[in-house]
Amino acid sequence: MRAFWIVLLIILLEIHIYITVSQAKHQQNSSANNAIAPLNAPEGKNEDVLEGPIGEVLAQSGTTAVLPCKITDPGAGTITWVRRRDRQLLTVGTSTHSIDKRFVVRHSSTDWQLTIRTVTVDDAGIYECQVTSHPVQRNFARLKITEAYSIIPGAPDLHVKQGSNLRLECQLMAATEKPLYVFWYRQGRMINYDEEPGVDVKLTSSGSILTVNKTKLTHEGNYTCVPSNAKAAFVMVHVIEEEEKPAAMHGGDRRNLSPAILASNFLVSLLAAVSWRIPSFTSLYPT
Ligand SMILES: *[C@@H]1O[C@H](CO)[C@@H](O)[C@H](O)[C@H]1NC(C)=O
Numbered sequence: 001m002r003a004f005w006i007v008l009l010i011i012l013l014e015i016h017i018y019i020t021v022s023q024a025k026h027q028q029n030s031s032a033n034n035a036i037a038p039l040n041a042p043e044g045k046n047e048d049v050l051e052g053p054i055g056e057v058l059a060q061s062g063t064t065a066v067l068p069c070k071i072t073d074p075g076a077g078t079i080t081w082v083r084r085r086d087r088q089l090l091t092v093g094t095s096t097h098s099i100d101k102r103f104v105v106r107h108s109s110t111d112w113q114l115t116i117r118t119v120t121v122d123d124a125g126i127y128e129c130q131v132t133s134h135p136v137q138r139n140f141a142r143l144k145i146t147e148a149y150s151i152i153p154g155a156p157d158l159h160v161k162q163g164s165n166l167r168l169e170c171q172l173m174a175a176t177e178k179p180l181y182v183f184w185y186r187q188g189r190m191i192n193y194d195e196e197p198g199v200d201v202k203l204t205s206s207g208s209i210l211t212v213n214k215t216k217l218t219h220e221g222n223y224t225c226v227p228s229n230a231k232a233a234f235v236m237v238h239v240i241e242e243e244e245k246p247a248a249m250h251g252g253d254r255r256n257l258s259p260a261i262l263a264s265n266f267l268v269s270l271l272a273a274v275s276w277r278i279p280s281f282t283s284l285y286p287t
């Protein structure tokens, strides 16, 4: 009888270990929601050892970060989120505990996500989700913040011939989300909605493209692109004036006159001078 209980206990223990391990594996895998990659490296051998799966979340400055907390037993207990840096309690169950109301829990039965609105680089760090079950379950998320910026190939100075087409591309760098809008400014004036003939602005998945058909001298200037979620970029566009065609002959400027014209002009003046003298000449020989 004693032996039976010992065997039963061992079997139960085995089952428990198996479930715990597969849960941990499952949590590691299911947290791999594209921006999140499981971390293999342990936190180091200090007292602040993180026991449990760690997910990595990459969020762009100014956006809302979402930290997952997968739980396997929905009824196990209350879920709390804690910021490791200062051990501040952020949320308890569905309510926000912190005075910073950017921290909000959004949950389904198996995922208690911590959302942080308008994140900044100061929010980077490790967050811990605890389930007050026995024993306490812990999940960790390391939040990394990227600062998106934009570039315009060809900057800072772009030269375009008068009459040819201009194409400016504003490319977002280090962005995790596509922009809601990209505004273009010429000399500080927004031109997106100008409906200027030949000028077109197109939003792309990674920025914006501005095209100008038959560039005019008035299209010259400082072009700045301002994406909704990234640092702006600018380029100075210089329009090169086309070579002037040979001037048409409407007199005035002697420098533009050909030698043949100069010669004929001379002949005309000479004849005029001679004919003016003719009367006095003829008077020498009165009829
Ligand atoms: C985790 O995902 C990898 C590949 O993405 C797969 O090979 C593995 O079987 C998964 N493990 C579990 C426990 O689901």
Ligand SMILES: *[C@@H]1O[C@H](CO)[C@@H](O)[C@H](O)[C@H]1NC(C)=O
Pocket: 197, 198, 199, 200, 213
């Ligand atoms: C610019 O010219 C191209 C073809 O040369 C034309 O398809 C496009 O619609 C023009 N863009 C504008 C804004 O007029």
Ligand SMILES: *[C@@H]1O[C@H](CO)[C@@H](O)[C@H](O)[C@H]1NC(C)=O
Pocket: 188, 222, 223, 224, 234, 236
């Ligand atoms: C172009 O405009 C932007 C924004 O108005 C400004 O920051 C930048 O200094 C300007 N560049 C030049 C060369 O004037």
